[in-house]
Amino acid sequence: MRHTLVAMVEDQPGVLNRIASLFRKRNYNIESLAVGHSETPGISRMTFVVEGDDRVIEQVQKQLYKLVNVIEVWDVTRMPAVVRELALVRVGCPPEQRGEVTELVHLFRARVVDVAPDSLIVEITGTEDKVDALLGLLKPYGIQEVIRTGRVAMVRGNHRSSEPTVSSPQ
Amino acid sequence: MKLTGAQILWECLVREGVEVIFGIGGGAVIHLFDALPQYPIRFVLVRHEQAAAHAADGYARATGKVGVCIATSGPGATNLVTGIATAYMDSSPVVAITGQVPTPVIGTDAFQETDITGITLPITKHNYLVTRVEDLPRVVKEAFHIARTGRPGPVLIDIAKDVQFQETGFSYPDQVHLPGLRLDFSDDENVQAAADLLRQARKPLILAGHGVILSGAGRELRALAERAQIPVATTLLGISAFPESHPLSLGMAGMHGFYHVNQAIQEADVLLAVGMRFDDRVTGSPSRFAPNAQIIHADIDQAEIGKNIRPAIAIVGDAREVLSKLLQLVPPATHPEWLAQIGQWREESETDNPLNENHDGHPLPQYVVRQIWEVTQGNATIVSDVGQNQMWEAQYYIHDRFNSLISSGGLGTMGFALPASIGVQIGRPHETVWVVAGDGGFQMTIQELATVVQENLPVKMAILNNGFLGMVRQWQELFFNRHYSGTRLLGPDFARVAEAYGIPGFTVREKDQVTPILRRAMEIPGPALIDFHIHSEENVYPMVAPGRAISEMIRRNSYQTV
Structure with missing residues (x-):
């Protein structure tokens, strides 16, 4: 099963390399990884999508914790969470098809962010399913280029985040 | 400034x-x-x-x-x-x-x-x-x-x-700020649950690893074992965590564990594994490891819990702290039937003991190791290399002194012993330090004889020389139809190599020379090297083939799966 993990890590050179090295060394299967600053200066927030059974995911979290630069890890897979991905899509589109493509884009609450004579760039934010669905519909027009950020997640509710899921041993 | x-x-x-x-x-x-x-x-x-x-x-x-x-x-x-x-x-x-x-x-x-x-x-x-x-x-x-x-x-x-x-x-900080470096310790509930399991156990067993030595928990381990009369097996790196001549000591478990050790693990009803990580050399087939036991796993590294073996109770913490807490919670007990049963298995183990056999000509390596124990009166720190020599040392030197065996366990680095002994001797300047190595591993770092001389270190070296990369040859013998591909070694005259470095060197080809030459080496104030030409096709027994349960062992006498 695919799990969504969130990790708070010290923003220091080489941290991403340490985490990538850990996944490679332990033969964990990482599907996507998104990194950015968090609300705390000096702390970055990473969102991983990892494929594996519960036992593997437990190991992934525990091994992540062993990295000195990793401060907290949560598995938000089974928590109520806002999960999003952003994609930019360059779709082939002669002027006569602009209308119908734009209509599709609006149906998905996506946006056209660039217009060229024979193509458009579409920006969409949503779950992976939603992005996949739009890509499926745009495919017949000719998708020339896609960039997807990978999943980011935040737990719903008024707590900043939930308790780390493996900080206290079971 | x-x-x-x-x-x-x-x-x-x-x-x-x-x-x-x-x-x-x-x-x-x-x-x-x-x-x-x-x-x-x-x-x-x-x-x-x-x-x-x-x-x-x-x-x-x-x-x-x-x-x-x-x-x-x-x-x-x-x-x-x-x-x-x-x-x-x-x-x-x-x-x-x-x-x-x-x-x-x-x-x-x-x-x-x-x-x-x-x-x-x-x-x-x-x-x-x-x-x-x-x-x-x-x-x-x-x-x-x-x-x-x-x-x-x-x-x-x-x-x-x-x-x-x-x-x-320059100013040196007096503390560190490392928010990601945490020290976990389980709730006392887990320790209490472990103590309850141990109290109810009829066939309890402790499996002690390197963590017991690293945390300096020898006293606590011994006190707990004696208090509740629990027999103690160890991993390779756990050897010398518990005195091996103690009646409750079983010895090393796993791939080359003696019959009674592995048998006791397979029959135990509660297994307290402390400061160890269920390495495959210990568990054999993990799904068939200790099938009758509820396992309590205590380790300082949370990631080791559940990595290879799912325990019934997990305790994350320093071995010494865990054992001290258990000591307060586990009441005195006796297990006469269980210990008697183990005694019977121990007798069975003895039927495999090559030291009970008469032999002449080339000495058996097990005999050499036992004689090193004799001449050092069990007081040496042994630094063993990797392979057959390491297993024979583990089986036949009786380690009663805490932390008296230093060896490369996890990585299994041939060539470890000689250079490691330099650090060991410098760290323990007044102790007798013996290197036990094979002719293969010794040649991987043999240049360090020069360091031994330059630093004037009285390290004693025993080479168990069989002219083979012996453990690989043993596998080839047992599992590859004696196809000795790439394992025959032409070695130098080690005694003359030693002499060239300025170290007294000896060669032993006969069993009856073993003890006299060992004694001579001990009398030399500085370093000494002895090249023991042992039986070239002697094997380490018992042996559990990879992927088998640890009770399925190839034994010395039967030479077949029991």
Whole structure:
């Protein structure tokens, strides 16, 4: 099963390399990884999508914790969470098809962010399913280029985040 | 007053209590070496950087302090890698210091440049590249803290050459700020649950690992075992955590564990595994390991819990703390039937004991090891190499003294013993240190005989010479139809090699020479080397074939699966 993990890590050179090295060394299967600053200066927030059974995911979290630069890890897979991905899509589109493509884009609450004579760039934010669905519909027009950020997640509710899921041993 | 980076490094090391470092100099550490003689730190010049890392590792294991090694950039640093990986796999606190090319040329493939922090990422607990002299005190402070805290391990500090001569004001931090480095300890509930299980057990067993030695928990382990009359088996690196001549001692478990040890594990109803990680050499087939036992797993590394074996109860914590708490909660008990049963299995084990056989001509290696035990009266610290020699040592030297066996367990690094013994002897200057190695492994780091002489170390060396890479040959014999591909070794005359280095060398070809020559070696005040020409096709028994349950052993007498 695919799990969504969130990790708070010290923003220091080489941290991403340490985490990538850990996944490679332990033969964990990482599907996507998104990194950015968090609300705390000096702390970055990473969102991983990892494929594996519960036992593997437990190991992934525990091994992540062993990295000195990793401060907290949560598995938000089974928590109520806002999960999003952003994609930019360059779709082939002669002027006569602009209308119908734009209509599709609006149906998905996506946006056209660039217009060229024979193509458009579409920006969409949503779950992976939603992005996949739009890509499926745009495919017949000719998708020339896609960039997807990978999943980011935040737990719903008024707590900043939930308790780390493996900080206290079971 | 301003100090150079080089001076700052040594100031920091002195403050960390470092008394000795092992290494080799070079262009990228030349400023460090220039400043070194101003400081009260002994420098041991080895002959290959791998040996520096093993010596630092051996020193750490022998003393409980952090071992330090140093090498230059590029090949100096990459030569450390095997030693760092060895320390990592066996949780040994080592700080490795390497020089790096100057900051402005990092990344340009400069002469002797290598990305050693990248290379050692998976085999260090943490590592640092220092490019600003102001960072150096904090980095050294953190490195020592990380190396010795929690589950110990190696930390590498790579210092750019220009940092070594830049100057800055010096102050050593008195604490570290590492929010990601946490020390876990389970709730007392888990310890109570473990104590309850042990109290109800009818066939309890303790399986002790290296963590018991690392945490200095020998007394607590013995007290708990005696209080509740629980027999104690160990892993390879757990040997000497518990006195082996104690009536409750079973010995080493696993692939080459004696019959009664593995049998007891398979029959136990409660197994307390402490300071160990269920390595495949211990468990055999994990799904068929200790099938009748509820397992209590206590380890300081949370990630080891559930990694290989799912325990009924997990306790995360330092072995000494866990055992002390259990000691307060587990009531006195006796298990006469269980111990009697184990006694019967022990008799069965004895039928495999080659020491009960008469033999002449080439000595049996088991006999050599037992005679080393005799002539040292069991008081030596043994540094064993890897392979058959290591297993025979583990089986036939009776380790009663706490932490008296030092060996490469996890990585299984041939060539470990001789260089490690340099650190062990320096860490224990008044003790008798014996190297037990094979002819294969000894030749992998044989150049360190020069270091032994230069440092005037009275290390005694026993080579169990069978003219083969013996353990591989044994596998070929048992599992590959005696197809001895690439395992026949032509060795030198080791005694003459030793003499060439200035070390008294002896060759033993007959069983009846074993003890007299051992005694002569012991009488020599300095180092001595004995080349024992043993039976060339002697095997280590019992043996559990890979992937089998540990009760399915090939035994010496039957030579077939029992």
